[in-house]
Amino acid sequence: MDYDYDLYVLGAGSGGVRASRIAAGYGARVAVAESTYLGGTCVNVGCVPKKLFVYGSHFHEDFEDAKAYGWDVTAKEFDWPRLRDNKTAEIERLNGIYRNMLAGANVDLHEGHAQLIDSHTVQVNDEMFTAKYILVATGGWPTVPEFPGREHVITSNEAFFLPRFPEKVVVVGGGYIAIEFAGIFAGLGAQTTQLYRGPLFLRGFDESVREFVKEEIPKKGIDLQFNRNVERIELDGDTRVLHLTDGSTLTADLVLYATGRHPNTSELGLETAGVALGANGEVLIDDFYKTNVDNIYAIGDVTDRVQLTPVAIEEGMCIANNLFTDRANKKLNYDTIPTAVFCQPNIGTVGPTEAAAVVLYGGDLDIYESSFKPMKHTLSGRDERTFMKMIVRRSDDVVLAVHMVGPDAGEIVQGIAVAIVAGATKAQFDATVGIHPTAAEELVTLREKTREA
Numbered sequence: 001m002d003y004d005y006d007l008y009v010l011g012a013g014s015g016g017v018r019a020s021r022i023a024a025g026y027g028a029r030v031a032v033a034e035s036t037y038l039g040g041t042c043v044n045v046g047c048v049p050k051k052l053f054v055y056g057s058h059f060h061e062d063f064e065d066a067k068a069y070g071w072d073v074t075a076k077e078f079d080w081p082r083l084r085d086n087k088t089a090e091i092e093r094l095n096g097i098y099r100n101m102l103a104g105a106n107v108d109l110h111e112g113h114a115q116l117i118d119s120h121t122v123q124v125n126d127e128m129f130t131a132k133y134i135l136v137a138t139g140g141w142p143t144v145p146e147f148p149g150r151e152h153v154i155t156s157n158e159a160f161f162l163p164r165f166p167e168k169v170v171v172v173g174g175g176y177i178a179i180e181f182a183g184i185f186a187g188l189g190a191q192t193t194q195l196y197r198g199p200l201f202l203r204g205f206d207e208s209v210r211e212f213v214k215e216e217i218p219k220k221g222i223d224l225q226f227n228r229n230v231e232r233i234e235l236d237g238d239t240r241v242l243h244l245t246d247g248s249t250l251t252a253d254l255v256l257y258a259t260g261r262h263p264n265t266s267e268l269g270l271e272t273a274g275v276a277l278g279a280n281g282e283v284l285i286d287d288f289y290k291t292n293v294d295n296i297y298a299i300g301d302v303t304d305r306v307q308l309t310p311v312a313i314e315e316g317m318c319i320a321n322n323l324f325t326d327r328a329n330k331k332l333n334y335d336t337i338p339t340a341v342f343c344q345p346n347i348g349t350v351g352p353t354e355a356a357a358v359v360l361y362g363g364d365l366d367i368y369e370s371s372f373k374p375m376k377h378t379l380s381g382r383d384e385r386t387f388m389k390m391i392v393r394r395s396d397d398v399v400l401a402v403h404m405v406g407p408d409a410g411e412i413v414q415g416i417a418v419a420i421v422a423g424a425t426k427a428q429f430d431a432t433v434g435i436h437p438t439a440a441e442e443l444v445t446l447r448e449k450t451r452e453a
């Protein structure tokens with residue numbers, strides 16, 4: 001059969017753009033449909049604008065810390081519209097770059113909502129396109145649970161475009177997006193409370209990291225409350241009145257819900273094409289990203305597996321390689337994906353948590369831990385500490401994981417991840433000369449194990 005395209009991609013986000021460009025580079029005829037914004041969540045309402053806000057929110061502390069270094073900085077009023085609009089201008093620049101990249105790679109861009117009509121046909125606006133292979137890369141969307149007053153809350157999507165900066169904010173949620181936004185609002189000067197319904201936030205991260213961050217966050221002025229949940233929200237003028245399940249109330253002029261995300265699979269025609277979905281609406285795939293329909297694939301957040309930009313990008317690379325080269329059957333190694341949380345101080349992590357390592361190799365583990373005051377704060381006097389943990393498999397000395405909380409933890413752990421993916425041993429870490437004076441040198445000078453596990 002003669003198709004219009006070799007590959008039709010639904011969604012020009014992190015994964016979709018990468019798969020399209022690489023496949024077109026291999027000579028495939030490729031089109032991508034995008035309904036909302038080029039570059040997807042990461043570029044428009046995710047990683048990139050968030051990191052810009054994180055930078056913005058840290059100046060407050062930097063101005064204070066500057067004093068001990070001889071600088072008298074009189075911080076002027078924080079100007080929210082300036083930060084917001086500068087951010088938006090930068091994002092628009094990136095949207096343009098994405099547009100040019102697709103055009104430069106000879107990928108046809110169809111702007112509009114795409115849906116499947118059958119397993120080889122996609123409809124965008126009023127046009128129909130056929131393709132040999134179809135890739136679903138439509139990402140995810142924030143989930144706000146059902147409760148009375150849910151219309152009075154915002155999600156991370158809206159937080160990037162607030163018309164005015166709030167004085168009093170409640171962030172609900174215990175995942176990385178919630179903790180990052182609590183840090184952003186507090187750093188930019190809002191009185192900030194973070195509520196989480198469970199006993200400890202950051203589920204899935206190493207227990208020591210979670211406990212350490214629990215101690216650090218309140219030092220940034222965030223009122224952290226665990227085992228607290230919202231029953232309903234009412235309006236009193238512009239004020240949101242939060243009625244909690246324990247009978248207490250809180251007030252705020254902004255409530256941000258960061259309580260998870262769900263896959264973007266509604267109104268995609270997936271059922272019509274016979275594509276099987278999981279309980280959370282995610283597209284079900286095999287190890288090589290193929291759905292139950294032979295020519296339809298899915299990658300990234302829509303599969304509800306690891307929701308990170310570099311993962312979606314790498315999966316896009318795998319798809320292009322598997323479909324259009326003889327380097328077939330590529331998949332990602334999901335065991336050693338490094339990641340960061342841009343709370344303040346940052347978290348950087350690679351490899352299994354201690355609890356997961358115990359399940360895999362219990363009795364064969366050496367745990368090294370270190371906690372210290374960052375050098376910068378010896379003068380500033382700020383009460384902030386850094387934490388590092390290394391997990392080593394005793395029988396072969398292989399370093400399985402590094403977990404860190406501290407300034408630039410993401411930058412540091414990215415480098416360490418190369419060593420861990422390469423299978424470096426503790427002896428090789430020890431044989432590496434440190435860079436002095438840095439926090440990272442601690443990772444090559446961890447001499448005494450803290451405990452065995």
Ligand SMILES: Cc1cc2nc3c(=O)[nH]c(=O)nc-3n(C[C@H](O)[C@H](O)[C@H](O)COP(=O)(O)OP(=O)(O)OC[C@H]3O[C@@H](n4cnc5c(N)ncnc54)[C@H](O)[C@@H]3O)c2cc1C
Binds near residue numbers: 034047114
């Ligand atoms: C606040 C926030 C902060 C984040 N921070 C980080 C971070 O620091 N680091 C990190 O690695 N990850 C981060 N992420 C996660 C990251 O953004 C996602 O994992 C990544 O964007 C997933 O890429 P994707 O290609 O699967 O989907 P997306 O990037 O979401 O792209 C999907 C695209 O499909 C389009 N689309 C949907 N339906 C249709 C349709 N029917 N027709 C046409 N187009 C459609 C959407 O408009 C979107 O552009 C963050 C996410 C959020 C929300």
